[in-house]
Amino acid sequence: MKTRLVINGQDHEVDADTRVTLLDALRNHLNLTGTKKGCDHGQCGACTVLVNGRRINSCLSLVCSHEGDAVTTIEGIGTPDTLAPLQQAFVSHDGYQCGYCTPGQICSALAMMDEAAAGWPSAVTADLADPVTLSDAEIGERMSGNLCRCAAYSNIVDAIREVAHGDVAHGEAA
Amino acid sequence: MRPFAYERCATSDDALRSGAKGARFLAGGTNLLDLMKLQIETPEQLADISRIGFDSIDETADGGLRIGALVRNSDCAAHARIRRDYPVLARAILAGASGQLRNRATTGGNLCQRTRCSYFYDIAMSCNKRDPDTGCSAIDGQNRNMAILGTSPSCIATYPGDMAVALHALDAVVETEGTGGTSRRLPVRQFHRLPQDTPQKDNALEPGELITCVVLPPPVPGQQGYRKVRDRASYAFALVSIAYVIDVADGIITRADLAFGGVAHKPWHDPAIAQMLVGQRAEAGLIRAAADALLAGAQSFGDNDFKIPLMRRLVTATLSEATGVRA
Numbered sequence: 001m002k003t004r005l006v007i008n009g010q011d012h013e014v015d016a017d018t019r020v021t022l023l024d025a026l027r028n029h030l031n032l033t034g035t036k037k038g039c040d041h042g043q044c045g046a047c048t049v050l051v052n053g054r055r056i057n058s059c060l061s062l063v064c065s066h067e068g069d070a071v072t073t074i075e076g077i078g079t080p081d082t083l084a085p086l087q088q089a090f091v092s093h094d095g096y097q098c099g100y101c102t103p104g105q106i107c108s109a110l111a112m113m114d115e116a117a118a119g120w121p122s123a124v125t126a127d128l129a130d131p132v133t134l135s136d137a138e139i140g141e142r143m144s145g146n147l148c149r150c151a152a153y154s155n156i157v158d159a160i161r162e163v164a165h166g167d168v169a170h171g172e173a174a
Numbered sequence: 175m176r177p178f179a180y181e182r183c184a185t186s187d188d189a190l191r192s193g194a195k196g197a198r199f200l201a202g203g204t205n206l207l208d209l210m211k212l213q214i215e216t217p218e219q220l221a222d223i224s225r226i227g228f229d230s231i232d233e234t235a236d237g238g239l240r241i242g243a244l245v246r247n248s249d250c251a252a253h254a255r256i257r258r259d260y261p262v263l264a265r266a267i268l269a270g271a272s273g274q275l276r277n278r279a280t281t282g283g284n285l286c287q288r289t290r291c292s293y294f295y296d297i298a299m300s301c302n303k304r305d306p307d308t309g310c311s312a313i314d315g316q317n318r319n320m321a322i323l324g325t326s327p328s329c330i331a332t333y334p335g336d337m338a339v340a341l342h343a344l345d346a347v348v349e350t351e352g353t354g355g356t357s358r359r360l361p362v363r364q365f366h367r368l369p370q371d372t373p374q375k376d377n378a379l380e381p382g383e384l385i386t387c388v389v390l391p392p393p394v395p396g397q398q399g400y401r402k403v404r405d406r407a408s409y410a411f412a413l414v415s416i417a418y419v420i421d422v423a424d425g426i427i428t429r430a431d432l433a434f435g436g437v438a439h440k441p442w443h444d445p446a447i448a449q450m451l452v453g454q455r456a457e458a459g460l461i462r463a464a465a466d467a468l469l470a471g472a473q474s475f476g477d478n479d480f481k482i483p484l485m486r487r488l489v490t491a492t493l494s495e496a497t498g499v500r501a
Binding site: 041115 | 175178179180182200203204207220222224248251252257258261265268269271273275277407409
């Protein structure tokens with residue numbers, strides 16, 4: 001089945017079995033292997049990409065259901081030579097050990113900051129009417145869909161906090 | 175995954191036509207695709223309903239809200255009216271899953287999510303819900319997450335969701351369209367069902383019947399909230415939970431709309447509890463009696479024995495706080 005998508009700003013057409021997930025289409029059909037397969041069941045968040053600006057688990061979505069959608073993967077966020085501020089912050093704060101969960105962490109965190117800016121509350125937001133301040137508790141709750149088996153969580157929170165609070169001195173793209 | 179045919183539906187008529195031919199509806203897919211990967215669900219045809227509309231939240235004539243079946247959980251929880259007038263619903267949604275999953279999961283799909291019983295998920299084990307009349311492995315197995323109310327010798331699985339527990343407290347109504355142009359308005363309290371001897375059937379939907387909306391009644395005064403006890407602080411299913419809408423005037427309880435999660439094959443609502451509480455002076459003895467009445471028929475199976483005292487404490491603490499009583 002043919003599906004047209006815009007991936008990282010470029011038009012693509014994927015011709016794949018109906019069973020192919022967005023994750024497998026990215027990795028196996030389009031050779032965009034930055035997006036990682038962890039659990040393949042929506043539990044670990046390694047496969048997180050942005051679809052029309054929103055973070056989703058690409059393993060729990062059929063590529064054929066994304067006709068016309070705009071997908072952003074880690075390859076669309078920055079490159080080794082031109083790191084996005086959040087990527088630089090992960091480097092600066094050592095926000096990983098093995099690095100396998102990192103593309104998903106970064107995609108998830110970028111969308112999470114947009115959600116917070118739009119005023120979406122979370123389970124730890126004290127007052128549902130208040131604007132959101134990304135405290136460490138808020139960052140932790142909102143990032144709970146991204147597991148890090150190396151447990152680099154404290155450094156991941158440091159990296160996200162730095163960018164979320166606008167202190168991106170270390171994070172400006174080169 | 176087993177092979178299947180896939181159809182992109184443009185309208186609900188497309189979806190209903192496919193449904194009449196046996197297609198399963200695909201919305202967010204966060205539960206269905208997971209189950210298909212494990213070959214627990216093996217539909218031969220999927221009708222993708224994600225582009226048929228029913229994706230807005232609108233006021234009803236009486237001041238309530240009509241939530242489209244395809245509204246994403248994250249949009250529902252962030253909606254200004256829901257945050258202001260139905261915080262129990264926003265809190266319940268935010269207590270469940272992850273940001274990524276809530277961005278895909280829909281109102282209708284969330285209502286239809288299936289149990290997380292580990293024996294339902296393990297196709298090597300007997301499970302009456304997955305394969306009728308093969309037996310229940312959970313009753314004498316590892317049953318820590320299983321139900322304590324409304325179980326049957328066929329099934330002790332729980333309904334896993336949070337959102338629907340809040341909808342039970344709010345007495346929402348599920349609107350559906352069926353094959354042949356029929357439509358129904360089902361109180362959500364009659365939507366899910368107990369396992370009895372047909373646990374394969376989770377809810378009252380007929381084959382091919384499509385949820386179109388969930389309707390919330392006009393907002394009511396009082397405190398609302400959702401408390402969920404789970405094994406970790408985030409992104410875990412409830413061991414037990416409570417959704418509440420409680421109002422107190424001059425020390426007298428005037429409203430006690432309660433629903434309970436993690437304890438039964440459906441979100442648990444017992445009208446006798448509200449009858450016990452409403453009109454009475456809020457005090458510790460009354461609250462203890464209500465918790466006892468809720469759990470009078472509870473039965474546990476070994477690993478889940480803890481759920482009975484845990485739920486008693488949750489009910490006591492929640493009602494005490496909401497009514498200003500020292501527990």
